Every structure is written in structure tokens, then in C-alpha cells.
Amino acid sequence: MLMQVDRQSAVWSGMPVAEPVLEVRGLRISFPTRHDTVNAVSDVSFSIRKGEILGVVGESGAGKSMTGLATLGLLEPPGHISAGQIFLGGQRIDNLPDRQMEKIRGRRIGAIFQDPLTSLHPLFTVGAQLVETIRLHLRLTRAQAKRRAVDLLKEVGIPAPEDRVNDYPHQFSGGMRQRVVIALALAAEPELIIADEPTTALDVSVQAQIMALLRRLCDDRGAAVMLVTHDMGVIAETADRVAVLYAGRVIEIGSVEEITRAPKHPYTSGLMGSIPPLQGRVPRLMQIDGAMPRPDAIPAGCPFNPRCAKAGPRCLSDLPPLVEIAGTRAACWLYSGGVN
Amino acid sequence: MLVFLMKRLFNAAIVMLAVAAMAFMIFRFVGDPVEMMVNEQASQAERDELRERLGLDQGVVTQFGRFVVSATQGDFGISYRNQREVSSLIAERFPSTLELVLVATILSLVIGIPLGVVTAIHRGKWYTEALQFGSIIGVSLPSFVVGIMLILIFSVTLGWAPAFGRGDVVDLGWWSTGLLTHSGRAALILPSLALALFQITLVMRLVRAEMLETMRTDFIKFARARGVPARVVQFRHALRNCLMPVITMTGMQFGNLIAFALITETVFQWPGMGLLFIQAVTFVDIPVMAAYLCIVSFIFVALNTLVDVTYAVVDPRLRHQGH
Incomplete structure (x- = not known):
């Protein structure tokens, strides 16, 4: 535990430890509108190491999926990266032309999207989609690729993969389809997997299976995983570290143990308070009043100030910096000089 | 199935x-x-x-x-006017109409689909806007106007193609075809283009709308995330998904083309079923009219059925519905 904290602070202070698989520095994603520019994501920085799962958590519109899409180079115009850098294995990728990103997507970054029911092309067999992906990235013959497709399906836990490989997506259940999607993401052994709400569309028992599968694959293959979700429970069970996003900014980042045990930012405490305990008397679940501001209506100062019970005058005027507090980092005036 | x-x-x-x-x-x-x-x-x-x-x-x-x-059994009686069997009258005229319509359909697909893809992918470019504008003209001009304009420009002024008739035909058993002779092919150009123009714009607009719709779907986004190059996504993944409505429309429109060919046939004096029908109407030749009605409807119904079956072949989801 202590070791991990030390390593993290070393990375943050810029000392060369092991090169992180993914490093995002000061990322800003902007959408030009008719009148001005709206930032969906502002000054987001984090890194993910080999074999590590970073949970990225936040409400809808907090910018978590946007961050994932930006990493894949798939932001939909007019959205674009207007500041910051993204490094994959030390190589800067945020400014690469699409031709080169095509070689990285699927090969070095695997993606898993929210809805397995719509992620697969309905008119091609899962085998055809797997073979297509494999042969795009690896030098294999059709027969070899087909064999690899069967192996991948087996690895993600699809029974009778030799037969299922010739089936169409609609012949699979939701959970099985998400396994196929994961197999597709793994097809070329990527070093980074971006899983955007991988279990949101699935029922709870299947959710647990898929998360366990993701965890196992991450451990076995040493891939780095960016797990985007709004479900703090999923993060607590699966992730190693967690970044909490609010209105496009990282407001708290640190190890899962530390953040679940002692959340620093009032928003994170609110999120933690919204998870019902499994044992004992269920107290009234905590609720955060209000809603997250839209990207075009973020208040001055701390973006959380309208909903924060502890907000003071300073929170209304100045943006709190992300500072280190006992092993995690949080952006709140409570920890950097008081709210007054 | x-x-x-x-x-x-x-x-x-x-x-x-x-x-x-x-x-x-x-x-x-x-x-x-x-x-x-x-x-x-x-x-x-x-x-x-x-x-x-x-x-x-x-x-x-x-x-x-x-x-x-x-x-x-194909027996529609005897034409009042010609005192000949209606079935043999129609059999004589049918190949020329079908050839005209087939060529028009092929033209509409071969020209319409690529135009639709191009206008969907290159949104906002000047040539896209020009094509879009042109397609409105194509949709709204009546086909006799198009026909007359084509005759005026390409036959009368430029003299590139014949203005009327079917040229020389070759008999292949009961089928007479104009595709095998030079004059037959030349005579086919203007009428098939006149007939296809509306069709081309229809296919183009349909493909464009479907492409735009499909390009927004998750499986296209996911295909991009898997590293499938943009070109492959557009032409293999997205276009394939668009073909379903195009097949439907082409099938349905094929019947329409046969029916509306009578206008084009009249303008170009094309010796097809449509011209036969127009003459029958003039002389209140009811057996011919009834036969024409039945045959055109039969083609409509047969095509609709065929389209439904083709659907089931192309889309695996429909095939397995019965399971």
C-alpha cells in the first residue's frame, strides 16, 4: 500500500519509474458553438500503468466517455482536443493523423463500448468480425486468424466457440455479446483497453461475470485498462485506482482503497454515501442535491460549489488546484488553504 | 424459411x-x-x-x-382492334419494355449508389451541394419533359443518338433483343436515361440518407475503434447496411418503371407494352387493357414477393425469426 503511494507520487513528480502505458496531460476537449467555445473536458491529467485498472467515474456529461474517445482519436467533429497531450507507451498520439491512428486503434488500444447489443455489425458473423480485426493488425492467414478467433472466444468464456464463431450477433445473449466485444478488443493484444461503461447495459449477475473477466484478462496479459463508468460499486470492486470527474475536471484521484475508505472531496464523499452497504441496517442513502452543470453553464470557482454543503466564499471565486492529501489528490479548498 | x-x-x-x-x-x-x-x-x-x-x-x-x-394460362382473349390474340401481342412487345426497364434500373444503381455514398461522406463540399440540388431537379421534372429535352439536346442538336424507335433487333427464340446490334444499343441510350433519371436521384437520396444514419450507429463507431480504416467502414460496413432499403426500393420501383415506361415509350415511340396500352386506350380495346393491367400487377406482386424473400437472404435476422 505504502509502496504504491510512493510510486504514484514519483510518477506525478516526473521521476522516471516504469513508463506508464497511457499518460494524459492537461487534456482539454472543446466544442465550438455558434457564440463561443464550450469545454467538455478541462485540464484532465492521469496515467495508467501496465496491469493496472484505472476507474474513471462521474455522472453523465462529466466528460469520462469523451476522454476515452479522445484517447482513441474518435472525437466527433466539431469536438476536438484543444490543449494537452496524450502519450501511449511514451509516444505522443493526440496529434497523429487518422491514417496512423487506424493502426493504433485495435492494435495498441482496444475498445469496449457500452452497448454490446449495438456494438456488433448485425450483418456479419462474429467470426467474420473477429477475423477482420485480427487480420487488420496481425500478419496471419485467414485460417490462422479463424483459429485465433476461436481461441479468443474460448478465452472470454463462450461455450462451444468452434460452432459459435459462425453465428450472427443476434444469436447471442447480451452478456455473451459483450464477451464477443471483449474478444474483439483483445484481438491484437493491445497494451491499453478502454472500457466505456462495459456493463451498464447488462443485468447485475452478468455484470459481475464481465467485470471478473476484465480483471482476469488485465492480470493475465498485463494490459492497462481505463474503466469508464458511473457506477462507484463497479469501480470499488474492480479498479486499482480511481479518477473522479466532475464537470469535465478531475476533482479527486487516488487508490481505490484510499478513496473508498476516506474520500476527500465532498463530491466523492457524496458518491460513496450513495452506495448501499451490504450488511447491517441500511441507513438513509446520501443524496447530492441538484444536478451537475451543463458544460456551457459551469459556475465560476469550484464547479461543485452550488451543490456543496461546505462551500465558502473562496469556492465561488477561485478554482481549487489538485493537491496531494494523504495518498490521494483532490481539488478542494478544504485541503488547500480553507474555503474562506 | x-x-x-x-x-x-x-x-x-x-x-x-x-x-x-x-x-x-x-x-x-x-x-x-x-x-x-x-x-x-x-x-x-x-x-x-x-x-x-x-x-x-x-x-x-x-x-x-x-x-x-x-x-x-396466358389467354386474355382476342384484341378488338387487331383481331389477334392479346397474349401474342403482349409477348411481342414485352421484351422491348423489359429491356428498357432493366437497363434503366442498372443505370440507376450503378450511378445512384456511388453518388449517394459520395454525397454522404463529403458533406458540405461544393460538388455535394451541386449533386443535392441537381437531384431535386431530377425528382421534380416530369419524365416526358426529361425525354423531350434529351431528344432536343442529344438527337436534334448534337445528333449523338437516335430520337425514336428501337433500332435493329435480333430474335432469340421468342425473345427479341436490341442489345446485340449497334443501332439497338444506340436507340436504348436516351429512353433508358430518361426513364432512369428519376430513379438515379431516388437511389442517390436514399443511399445518402441511409449512409448518414448508419454512420452514426454504434457498430460503425466500434468498427472504427477496432481499427477498421475509414474507407472500409464506409464501403463494406455502412454501405452493406444501406443495401437493404435500396433492394426494396429497386424492387418496388421496377414495377413502377414498367408502368411508367408508357410515358417514356410514347415520347420515344418505343415499341413496348406501354405504347401498346396507349393505343388500346385510344381504341377502347378492352382485352388488351385488361391484360396489361393483369400483367403489370403480376410483375408488381412478383417483385414484392421477391424483395421479401431477398430480404430474408440478405438479413440473417429475418431468416432466423422462425426459430
């Missing part, structure tokens, strides 16, 4: 029966056929004799039954 096929065929039969009933009604609505066939001085005995010979003394249901039975 078999159950699916049977159901479709049954539906088709019902529709055809209804059409036959309508064609049959024409005979009864326009007056007594006997009056039209005999000359004015004919005696009552002669009239009765003819009435009996034609089976017109029997009940309506029996008459309709006989009409349907002979129609299914």
Missing part, C-alpha cells in the same frame, strides 16, 4: 385474384361486349349465338372463374 415463403406466396395469390376481379370488371363497366363486337345490322339470333359462344349468358361468378382460369 419454407413457412415464410408459403405465406408470402399465399398473400401474392390473394392480391392477384383481387386484381383479376378489377380487370374483369372493366369489361362489364364499359358496356355490353356483344354490342361492340357485332356489326349494327346483326340479328337478335346472331347476337344470342355470339353471347352463348362467348359464355356471356352464364352467371357472373362462372364468367369470372373462366376469366381467371384462362388468364393464368
Whole structure:
């Protein structure tokens, strides 16, 4: 535990430890509108190491999926990266032309999207989609690729993969389809997997299976995983570290143990308070009043100030910096000089 | 699949029966056929004799039954005007109409699909805007205007292609084709283009709309995330998904083309079924009109059924519905 904290602070202070698989520095994603520019994501920085799962958590519109899409180079115009850098294995990728990103997507970054029911092309067999992906990235013959497709399906836990490989997506259940999607993401052994709400569309028992599968694959293959979700429970069970996003900014980042045990930012405490305990008397679940501001209506100062019970005058005027507090980092005036 | 096929065929039969009933009604609505066939001085005995010979003394249901039975055997009686069998008249004209329509359909797909893809991918470019604007003209111009304009420009002014007729034809058994002779192919250019123009714009607009829709779907986004190059995504993944409605529309429109070919045929004096029908209307030649109605409807129904079946072949989801 202590070791991990030390390593993290070393990375943050810029000392060369092991090169992180993914490093995002000061990322800003902007959408030009008719009148001005709206930032969906502002000054987001984090890194993910080999074999590590970073949970990225936040409400809808907090910018978590946007961050994932930006990493894949798939932001939909007019959205674009207007500041910051993204490094994959030390190589800067945020400014690469699409031709080169095509070689990285699927090969070095695997993606898993929210809805397995719509992620697969309905008119091609899962085998055809797997073979297509494999042969795009690896030098294999059709027969070899087909064999690899069967192996991948087996690895993600699809029974009778030799037969299922010739089936169409609609012949699979939701959970099985998400396994196929994961197999597709793994097809070329990527070093980074971006899983955007991988279990949101699935029922709870299947959710647990898929998360366990993701965890196992991450451990076995040493891939780095960016797990985007709004479900703090999923993060607590699966992730190693967690970044909490609010209105496009990282407001708290640190190890899962530390953040679940002692959340620093009032928003994170609110999120933690919204998870019902499994044992004992269920107290009234905590609720955060209000809603997250839209990207075009973020208040001055701390973006959380309208909903924060502890907000003071300073929170209304100045943006709190992300500072280190006992092993995690949080952006709140409570920890950097008081709210007054 | 078999159950699916049977159901479709049954539906088709019902529709055809209804059409036959309508064609049959024409005979009864326009007056007594006997009056039209005999000359004015004919005696009552002669009239009765003819009435009996034609089976017109029997009940309506029996008459309709006989009409349907002979129609299914291809017998639509004798043309009032030509005093020849309607079936042989139509058989003579059918190949030329079908060739015209087939070529027009192929033109519309070969030109329309790529244009649709291009206008969907290169949104906002000047040539996209120009094509979009042009397609509105194509959709809204009546086909006789298009035909006359084509004749004016390409035959009268430039002299590139013949303005009327079918050129020389070659007989292949009962089929006569203009595709094998130079003059036949040249004569085909303008009428097929006139017939296809509306179709081209329709296909283009449909493909464009479908492409834009499909490019927004998750499986396209996911294909990009898997590293599939943009070109492959557009032409393999997205276009394939668009082909379904294009198949439907082409199938449906094929019937329309045969029906509307009569305008193009009139403008270009193309010796097809449409021209035959127009002449039949002029002379109140009811057997020919009824036969034309039945045959065009049959083509419509057959195509609809075929489109449904093709659907099931192309889209695996429909194929497995019965499981």
C-alpha cells in the first residue's frame, strides 16, 4: 500500500519509474458553438500503468466517455482536443493523423463500448468480425486468424466457440455479446483497453461475470485498462485506482482503497454515501442535491460549489488546484488553504 | 424459411385474384361486349349465338372463374382492334419494355449508389451541394419533359443518338433483343436515361440518407475503434447496411418503371407494352387493357414477393425469426 503511494507520487513528480502505458496531460476537449467555445473536458491529467485498472467515474456529461474517445482519436467533429497531450507507451498520439491512428486503434488500444447489443455489425458473423480485426493488425492467414478467433472466444468464456464463431450477433445473449466485444478488443493484444461503461447495459449477475473477466484478462496479459463508468460499486470492486470527474475536471484521484475508505472531496464523499452497504441496517442513502452543470453553464470557482454543503466564499471565486492529501489528490479548498 | 415463403406466396395469390376481379370488371363497366363486337345490322339470333359462344349468358361468378382460369394460362382473349390474340401481342412487345426497364434500373444503381455514398461522406463540399440540388431537379421534372429535352439536346442538336424507335433487333427464340446490334444499343441510350433519371436521384437520396444514419450507429463507431480504416467502414460496413432499403426500393420501383415506361415509350415511340396500352386506350380495346393491367400487377406482386424473400437472404435476422 505504502509502496504504491510512493510510486504514484514519483510518477506525478516526473521521476522516471516504469513508463506508464497511457499518460494524459492537461487534456482539454472543446466544442465550438455558434457564440463561443464550450469545454467538455478541462485540464484532465492521469496515467495508467501496465496491469493496472484505472476507474474513471462521474455522472453523465462529466466528460469520462469523451476522454476515452479522445484517447482513441474518435472525437466527433466539431469536438476536438484543444490543449494537452496524450502519450501511449511514451509516444505522443493526440496529434497523429487518422491514417496512423487506424493502426493504433485495435492494435495498441482496444475498445469496449457500452452497448454490446449495438456494438456488433448485425450483418456479419462474429467470426467474420473477429477475423477482420485480427487480420487488420496481425500478419496471419485467414485460417490462422479463424483459429485465433476461436481461441479468443474460448478465452472470454463462450461455450462451444468452434460452432459459435459462425453465428450472427443476434444469436447471442447480451452478456455473451459483450464477451464477443471483449474478444474483439483483445484481438491484437493491445497494451491499453478502454472500457466505456462495459456493463451498464447488462443485468447485475452478468455484470459481475464481465467485470471478473476484465480483471482476469488485465492480470493475465498485463494490459492497462481505463474503466469508464458511473457506477462507484463497479469501480470499488474492480479498479486499482480511481479518477473522479466532475464537470469535465478531475476533482479527486487516488487508490481505490484510499478513496473508498476516506474520500476527500465532498463530491466523492457524496458518491460513496450513495452506495448501499451490504450488511447491517441500511441507513438513509446520501443524496447530492441538484444536478451537475451543463458544460456551457459551469459556475465560476469550484464547479461543485452550488451543490456543496461546505462551500465558502473562496469556492465561488477561485478554482481549487489538485493537491496531494494523504495518498490521494483532490481539488478542494478544504485541503488547500480553507474555503474562506 | 419454407413457412415464410408459403405465406408470402399465399398473400401474392390473394392480391392477384383481387386484381383479376378489377380487370374483369372493366369489361362489364364499359358496356355490353356483344354490342361492340357485332356489326349494327346483326340479328337478335346472331347476337344470342355470339353471347352463348362467348359464355356471356352464364352467371357472373362462372364468367369470372373462366376469366381467371384462362388468364393464368396466358389467354386474355382476342384484341378488338387487331383481331389477334392479346397474349401474342403482349409477348411481342414485352421484351422491348423489359429491356428498357432493366437497363434503366442498372443505370440507376450503378450511378445512384456511388453518388449517394459520395454525397454522404463529403458533406458540405461544393460538388455535394451541386449533386443535392441537381437531384431535386431530377425528382421534380416530369419524365416526358426529361425525354423531350434529351431528344432536343442529344438527337436534334448534337445528333449523338437516335430520337425514336428501337433500332435493329435480333430474335432469340421468342425473345427479341436490341442489345446485340449497334443501332439497338444506340436507340436504348436516351429512353433508358430518361426513364432512369428519376430513379438515379431516388437511389442517390436514399443511399445518402441511409449512409448518414448508419454512420452514426454504434457498430460503425466500434468498427472504427477496432481499427477498421475509414474507407472500409464506409464501403463494406455502412454501405452493406444501406443495401437493404435500396433492394426494396429497386424492387418496388421496377414495377413502377414498367408502368411508367408508357410515358417514356410514347415520347420515344418505343415499341413496348406501354405504347401498346396507349393505343388500346385510344381504341377502347378492352382485352388488351385488361391484360396489361393483369400483367403489370403480376410483375408488381412478383417483385414484392421477391424483395421479401431477398430480404430474408440478405438479413440473417429475418431468416432466423422462425426459430
